[in-house]
Every structure is written in structure tokens, then in C-alpha cells.
Amino acid sequence: MKIVVIGGTGLIGSKLVNKLREHGHEAIAASPNSGVNTLTGEGLAEVLKGASVVVDVTNSPSWEDAAVLKFFETSTRNLLTFEAVAGVGHHIALSVVGTEQMSESGYLRAKIAQEKLIKESSIPYSIVHATQFFEFLKGLADISVVGGKVHLPHVLFQPMAADDVASALGRVAVGQPVNGIVEIGGPEQFRLDELVRRRLAALKDPREVVGDPNALYSGAKIGERTLVPGKNARLGETTFEVWLTQSAAQIPSAHPQPPGVAVVTKEKDSHKKAS
Numbered sequence: 001m002k003i004v005v006i007g008g009t010g011l012i013g014s015k016l017v018n019k020l021r022e023h024g025h026e027a028i029a030a031s032p033n034s035g036v037n038t039l040t041g042e043g044l045a046e047v048l049k050g051a052s053v054v055v056d057v058t059n060s061p062s063w064e065d066a067a068v069l070k071f072f073e074t075s076t077r078n079l080l081t082f083e084a085v086a087g088v089g090h091h092i093a094l095s096v097v098g099t100e101q102m103s104e105s106g107y108l109r110a111k112i113a114q115e116k117l118i119k120e121s122s123i124p125y126s127i128v129h130a131t132q133f134f135e136f137l138k139g140l141a142d143i144s145v146v147g148g149k150v151h152l153p154h155v156l157f158q159p160m161a162a163d164d165v166a167s168a169l170g171r172v173a174v175g176q177p178v179n180g181i182v183e184i185g186g187p188e189q190f191r192l193d194e195l196v197r198r199r200l201a202a203l204k205d206p207r208e209v210v211g212d213p214n215a216l217y218s219g220a221k222i223g224e225r226t227l228v229p230g231k232n233a234r235l236g237e238t239t240f241e242v243w244l245t246q247s248a249a250q251i252p253s254a255h256p257q258p259p260g261v262a263v264v265t266k267e268k269d270s271h272k273k274a275s
């Protein structure tokens, strides 16, 4: 089965492409570097020829409110138009648990717009709502700084490893479209402020994390359960401790860092991310 992964060079996309290939599928990693640009439409007709399934795991280079909205609207509209012409039978997009409750956030308004276009299109679809990736915890700290300290609410939080996100997406990609939402999450629940504090401690990042009931998540006021999936969610296996050990083993520079120096991993550009 030919499966095109749009954003196939990204954190989730590259893992997904590898997993699909390991299972014998023809998985194509599409991104601007390989001549496929969803904003301009460049390369879409060619890459979608003969494709049964498309998985959209793109992300906007800018997270400024207007830019991110323009990215997800233009990109999704182009993709769905070219998929209809190519006869693609299943469109899958990765979005965020609780998206619909966080419209105060510019980033999540853009994800709401992306999902609306998918639901209104003629292509059978599955929208996968994932909780936050463990890989995003430092980025979350970066976007939550107020007066030099990280302010986050003490709400429930059930993040997951990017590797488990990719596995779950792979299963959805080889299954039937649900024409609805599939929720995925991590195996354990935490408190948001506490887990980010643990992540920064592991990175030897000296920033203080303040549990602040008035703190926003990516610009949105959230409730106790906004970030946790429902009881039917498919849960990943990787615990935070196991992920921490694995990621420390992969990143020699995860050892003492001068304050503010980013660790060189996919976390490198996560300061601009808010999902």
C-alpha cells in the first residue's frame, strides 16, 4: 500500500515512515526538501499518484496567530484538493487532545480550522488527537515563561513518547477511516507543572517552574481535564522514566548545560511550538 506522509521529515513523520516501511508498506516522506510543498501545491500531484492513504503530520514554521492559521488552512485545503483528484481513500491528520476546548489559543484555533476542512471534505478521514509529546516538555516551558519563571497550571496531564504517537498513527493508517476522532495518550497521569519541573531538572535547566492556577496553556485558559484523553483513548506503552533514560542515552549533551542552551534534538526548535 502506498502511504504518503506529508511532513515525513519531522519528529513524528520520520518515525512513522520508518515504522510503515518495516511493515512492508511503500511509505513516502514528503516535505519541501523532497519537492513537496503543501502551501504552494508544488509536487503534490506527482507524490499522490497511486497513493491509498495520506498522513498529514506537517507543522507550521511560524506559530504567530495569523501565520499558523494561514499555514493549516492553506496547506489542508491544497492537500484535500489534490487528494480528491488522485483518488486517495483515507486522509489522516494529527491534532491535539482537547483542541476544541482551547480556541483562545491562536495555534489551536488553526488546528480547529484544519479539522473543520477535513470533516467537510469528501475524503474519508481519521483525525488522531494526541496528548503532548514528552519531546515537547522543554518547548512547553519555553513558551510559558513569565518574568523569567515558567508558569503552568497544576492540571492533569498525560503526555506520551513521539515513538508511541508514530506507532498509533501507523495502526490508523493501515486501518479503515473512522470519519471521526481517535484519541491517543500516554500510560500515566501527572500534573502539568510537576512534570515540566522534572523535565527541566533532568536537563539541568535552572528555570523555576511555578504552579499557577491562572497560567495559560499556549494562550488558552484550561481546566483540570482539558489535556487528558477520554476513557476510550489508545494508550502508549512508554513511561516517562523509560523515555527519560532512553533520551538521555541518545543525547550526550543532555548533561550539564549552561542556562538557556538548547539541547540538540528535535527539542531544538520546540520553543516555537504550542501543541
Ligand SMILES: NC(=O)c1ccc[n+]([C@@H]2O[C@H](COP(=O)([O-])OP(=O)(O)OC[C@H]3O[C@@H](n4cnc5c(N)ncnc54)[C@H](OP(=O)(O)O)[C@@H]3O)[C@@H](O)[C@H]2O)c1
Pocket (backbone or CB within 6 Å): 006, 007, 008, 009, 010, 011, 012, 013, 030, 031, 032, 033, 036, 037, 038, 039, 040, 057, 058, 059, 060, 061, 075, 094, 095, 096, 097, 111, 129, 130, 131, 132, 133, 136, 266, 273, 275
Ligand atoms: N508537540 C506536541 O506535543 C503535539 C501534540 C499533539 C499533536 N501535535 C501535532 O503533531 C504534528 C507534527 O508535529 P511534529 O513535532 O512532528 O512537527 P515537526 O517535527 O515540526 O515537523 C513538521 C514537518 O512539516 C513539514 N513542513 C513544514 N512546512 C511544510 C510545507 N509547506 N509543505 C510540506 N511539509 C511542510 C516539515 O518539513 P521540513 O523538515 O522540510 O521543514 C516537517 O517535515 C503537528 O501538526 C502538531 O500540531 C503535536
